[in-house]
Amino acid sequence: xxxxxxxxxxxxxxxxxxxxxxxxxxxxxxxxxxxxxxxxxxxxxxxxxxxxxxxxxxxxxxxxxxxxxxxxxxxxxxxxxxxxxxxxxxxxxxxxxxxxxxxxxxxxxxxxxxxxxxxxxxxxxxxxxxxxxxxxxxxxxxxxxxxxxxxxxxxxxxxxxxxxxxxxxxxxxxxxxxxxxxxxxxxxxxxxxxxxxxxxxxxxxxxxxxxxxxxxxxxxxxxxxxxxxxxxxxxxxxxxxxxxxxxxxxxxxxxxxxxxxxxxxxxxxxxxxxxxxxxxxxxxxxxxxxxxxxxxxxxxxxxxxxxxxxxxxxxxxxx
Amino acid sequence: xxxxxxxxxxxxxxxxxxxxxxxxxxxxxxxxxxxxxxxxxxxxxxxxxxxxxxxxxxxxxxxxxxxxxxxxxxxxxxxxxxxxxxxxxxxxxxxxxxxxxxxxxxxxxxxxxxxxxxxxxxxxxxxxxxxxxxxxxxxxxxxxxxxxxxxxxxxxxxxxxxxxxxxxxxxxxxxxxxxxxxxxxxxxxxxxxxxxxxxxxxxxxxxxxxxxxxxxxxxxxxxxxxxxxxxxxxxxxxxxxxxxxxxxxxxxxxxxxxxxxxxxxxxxxxxxxxxxxxxxxxxxxxxxxxxxxxxxxxxxxxxxxxxxxxxxxxxxxxx
Numbered sequence: 248x249x250x251x252x253x254x255x256x257x258x259x260x261x262x263x264x265x266x267x268x269x270x271x272x273x274x275x276x277x278x279x280x281x282x283x284x285x286x287x288x289x290x291x292x293x294x295x296x297x298x299x300x301x302x303x304x305x306x307x308x309x310x311x312x313x314x315x316x317x318x319x320x321x322x323x324x325x326x327x328x329x330x331x332x333x334x335x336x337x338x339x340x341x342x343x344x345x346x347x348x349x350x351x352x353x354x355x356x357x358x359x360x361x362x363x364x365x366x367x368x369x370x371x372x373x374x375x376x377x378x379x380x381x382x383x384x385x386x387x388x389x390x391x392x393x394x395x396x397x398x399x400x401x402x403x404x405x406x407x408x409x410x411x412x413x414x415x416x417x418x419x420x421x422x423x424x425x426x427x428x429x430x431x432x433x434x435x436x437x438x439x440x441x442x443x444x445x446x447x448x449x450x451x452x453x454x455x456x457x458x459x460x461x462x463x464x465x466x467x468x469x470x471x472x473x474x475x476x477x478x479x480x481x482x483x484x485x486x487x488x489x490x491x492x493x494x495x496x497x498x499x500x501x502x503x504x505x506x507x508x509x510x511x512x513x514x515x516x517x518x519x520x521x522x523x524x525x526x527x528x529x530x531x532x533x534x535x536x537x538x539x540x541x542x543x544x545x546x547x548x549x550x551x552x553x554x555x556x557x558x559x560x561x562x563x564x565x566x
Numbered sequence: 567x568x569x570x571x572x573x574x575x576x577x578x579x580x581x582x583x584x585x586x587x588x589x590x591x592x593x594x595x596x597x598x599x600x601x602x603x604x605x606x607x608x609x610x611x612x613x614x615x616x617x618x619x620x621x622x623x624x625x626x627x628x629x630x631x632x633x634x635x636x637x638x639x640x641x642x643x644x645x646x647x648x649x650x651x652x653x654x655x656x657x658x659x660x661x662x663x664x665x666x667x668x669x670x671x672x673x674x675x676x677x678x679x680x681x682x683x684x685x686x687x688x689x690x691x692x693x694x695x696x697x698x699x700x701x702x703x704x705x706x707x708x709x710x711x712x713x714x715x716x717x718x719x720x721x722x723x724x725x726x727x728x729x730x731x732x733x734x735x736x737x738x739x740x741x742x743x744x745x746x747x748x749x750x751x752x753x754x755x756x757x758x759x760x761x762x763x764x765x766x767x768x769x770x771x772x773x774x775x776x777x778x779x780x781x782x783x784x785x786x787x788x789x790x791x792x793x794x795x796x797x798x799x800x801x802x803x804x805x806x807x808x809x810x811x812x813x814x815x816x817x818x819x820x821x822x823x824x825x826x827x828x829x830x831x832x833x834x835x836x837x838x839x840x841x842x843x844x845x846x847x848x849x850x851x852x853x854x855x856x857x858x859x860x861x862x863x864x865x866x867x868x869x870x871x872x873x874x875x876x877x878x879x880x881x882x883x884x885x
Contacts, residue, residue, distance in 0.1 A: 327851075339642065347717025374717045388816075390714060399855060407815040407849040409808050413729065421847050423808075424815075479609045489728050489742075493812055496726040496743075497707075499716025528740050530726040532636065532646075536718060 251376065251557040252307040252348070255355070255549025256289075256314050258282060262546075263296040265307060266554035270289055270366035272547065274300040282331050284351030288339070289331065291507045310342060310350040311557030313358040313549040320400035323352050351560045353394075355549055356403055359542075360387025361394050361559075362552030363504050367544040374500040377542070378405050379507035380487065382515070383418070384426040390498070407561040408493060410486045412517055423492045428482040431509045437479045449473040461470045466513035477516060484517040488524025495537055506542025514541065570876040571616055571626040571667070574674070574868025575608075575633050577601060577649035581865075582615040584626060585873035591686035591866065593619045601650050608650065609657070613664055629661060629669040630876030632677040632868040639719035642671050670879045672713075674868055675722055678861075679706025680713050680878075681871030682823050686863040693819040696861070697724050698826035699806065699836070702737070703745040709817070725749065727812060729805045744809045749803040750781040750828040756798045757784045768792040785832040796835060803836040807843025814856055815849045825861025833860065 248267055255262040256305040257280060264275040276299040280289060293312075301307055305542055317330035323339040342350040353361075360377035367378070369389065378386045384406030388395040396402050406426035407419055417424035418432070438460045441447040447460075450468045454460040468476035491503055503525075510517060522539050529537050545550055567586055574581040576599060583594040595618040612631075620626055635647035642658040661669040672680075676799060679696035682688040688696070688708065697705045701723030707714040715721050725745035726738055734755075736746035746752055757779045760766040766779075769787045773779040787795035810822055822844075829836055841858045848856050863870050 334694065382795040386816075390709060391712070393710070395709060395817075396629070398820040399818055399852065401818040401849075401852055402816065404818070404849050404852075408812040409847055410728075412729070412808055419848070419849055423847065489731055490812075493727040493809075494816065496723040496815075497705075497719040497813065498714075499718055499723070501717040528728055528742065530720075530723050531738055533718065533720055533723075 248305070249308045250305055251554050251561070252301055252310040253550040253554035253557065254293060254297065254310065254313060255553060256280070256293065256313060256331075257355075257549070261289075261293055261296050262493040262550055263300050263552070264295070264550040265300045265302070265305075266550065268558055270551050270554065271287070272550065274549070275300060276300050280331070286333055286336050290341055290345075293342070297346070302416065303446065307348065309557045310346060310348050310562050311358070311553035311555070311560075312338065312342070312350060312352045313355040314338065314352050315355050318352055318354055318400055320396050325352065325431040349560070349564075351556055353553075353556055354387075354400070354403075355552075356385040357387040357394055357396065358502075358552030358556055359506060359548045360389055360403070360552070361555045362544055362548050362550075363506065363542055364389045365555040366551045367548070368504045368540050368542055372501045374498070375502045375504055376405070376494055376498065376500050377504045378487075378491075378510075380429060380431070380505065380510040381507035382431045384430045384507075388498075390500075405490065405494070408490045410489045425486060428486040429490075433459065434462040434465050434479055434483055434509065437482070439480070441475055447475045450476055461511045463512060466509075466516070469513065469516050480513055480516045481520040484520030485524040487517065487521040488526075489528060491521060491525040492528035492538065493527065495533055499533055501536075501538065503539045504542050505539060506544070508549060511541065511545060567624070569624055570816040570880070571620055571629040572628075572873035572876065573612060573616065573631040573709060574872060575599065575612065575631060575650075576868070577634060580608075580612055580615050581748050581869055582612070582619050583831045584619045584621070584624075584871040584874070585869065587877055589870050589873065591869065593621060594869070595619050599650070605652055605655050609660055609664075612661070616665070626667065628876045629665060629667050630677070630874070630879075631657070631661070631669060631671045632674040632872040633657065633671050634674050636672055637671055637719055639715050645736065646672070667759045668879070668883075670875055671720070672872075672875055673706075674871075675704040676706040676713055676715065677723070677871030677875055678825060678867045679708055679823075679871070680874045681863055681867050682825065682861050683708045684874040685773050685866070685870045687823045687859050687861055688821065691820045693817070695813055695817065695819050696823045696825065697806075697810075697829075699748060699750070699824065699829040700826035701750045703749045703826075707817075709819075714818055715764065715829035724809065724813070727809045729808045744805060747805040748809075753781040753784050753798055753802055754779065756801070757795070759857070760794055760798070766794045769795055781828045782831060785828075785835070788832065788835050799832055799835045800839040803839030804843040806836065806840040808847060810840060810844040810858065811847035814844065818852055820855075820857065822858045823861050823870075825863070825867060826859060830860065830864060
């Protein structure tokens, strides 16, 4: 049975895996990215990681790579990868030259959506919106059964939908973006501000110092019953729900799938307020079909998305 | 050269036309809907209007109908048409039985998007968002070159995106919808409220009485230089821009096309503030590709969209 190689290239880790058509991982390798070594250094580490998983008795027929980057949808060149500090590099060509196999790249949020669609919480749906809530907020869209990339490959910037028009500044320079009020960074900022104002004692005692308070600490405090922490997460969830309602009314998808470290870590404490807010703001005729579910692939989201993408591309070549 | 019949069924008017593949209208008929006569009465009027335009020397090969309704995307049955007060009627079957021709129905905003895509401001684009600003606010989406209907046929409810989370109530029962702050109804309400508060003298003198102040009066006063009226339109435009930015960041389309009576009537007075607000809130990498243009088909939007839809369906049958 043939296999594909799948690589989830992150800012901190490289995760390579050999994956069959059913999405089963038969071997895997995880190692640090060491982005500070520069592009050539990271390419070497990717190749070493691949060499480790690509066993000779069943060699892979193609390679999918999930990259935290903007990618030229026609050529597959990386235009800009902020976390890796790369600009205008041709990772597809460099890997193809080294491996002698076809390589396909796409943005990590797009491939996470594809992975959940093929192998995870989105199996069987034709229209889904995948949202990741971690340090930032991102997403990907499967519309009419296919990954939707937009005109310039940039669709799915869910984190930059306007959820709080007069709200705080966002890392992108605008104000009012969802990412500025519902990301891991926003949760951390809100918690630290609360402690500075003299409240949030439980979060402070868990973290030790104010600087160490982050979304994980807020999640732990909330799980232990701390009302301040619960309210911070609920507020983030309500903003998430506002953006979900806008998308429900615009795209009328069958399901929203929520993944990412923060959402997975705190679970219902953010998803329940998100659902309630989205429900009350969804256009009444669509309301009862609103469905928001947690992602299921977790740490495998990236590699399984990359694998699904490689399988799709191989199938297209065959046709 | 063969033709299709196209019908734009509105709450007040029926517009029927014979249309060739290039979108040229070779004969047309406009008559009142008289919705108060009930479903059978309106069907009779549609058939009479069609009989008027369907000349015997070049009989039509199919019929497209734009309906202000929710339509079952599989069966083509009308589920609910609030303006006509219809529920669960099978207009497709009733027209097919009477005409002996294949008939295809779709929602009027979807078909307006298709019409602008095929014959209007959207020619040559693959990803576009059509927005109509009239009494209400609606829209339709062309994604990857095709009309996108969503899971349950309800995509494109642009007017119910959340543009002002704590804003005024909307006709749908929710709060904060774009329609509640940027529609013809919202503009009328804002103008009447301003006059009640003792300002807006120019609008009052144009209208005669406060009850007669509507979006048309506000547009006229604004065109004549009235600052109160201009600010009302600019505010509506800014809310429109907030929702456009959200969609730009989510879907990354090539172009936004703005139609509908209010937007066409007041033009730049609403579109310029919309563009400025959308531009400053669009995710920086996409900002310089943001394009917002006026619709061009105006009164023909519905019939040309219905014609494009009939041509598409005929082409699918041939394949």
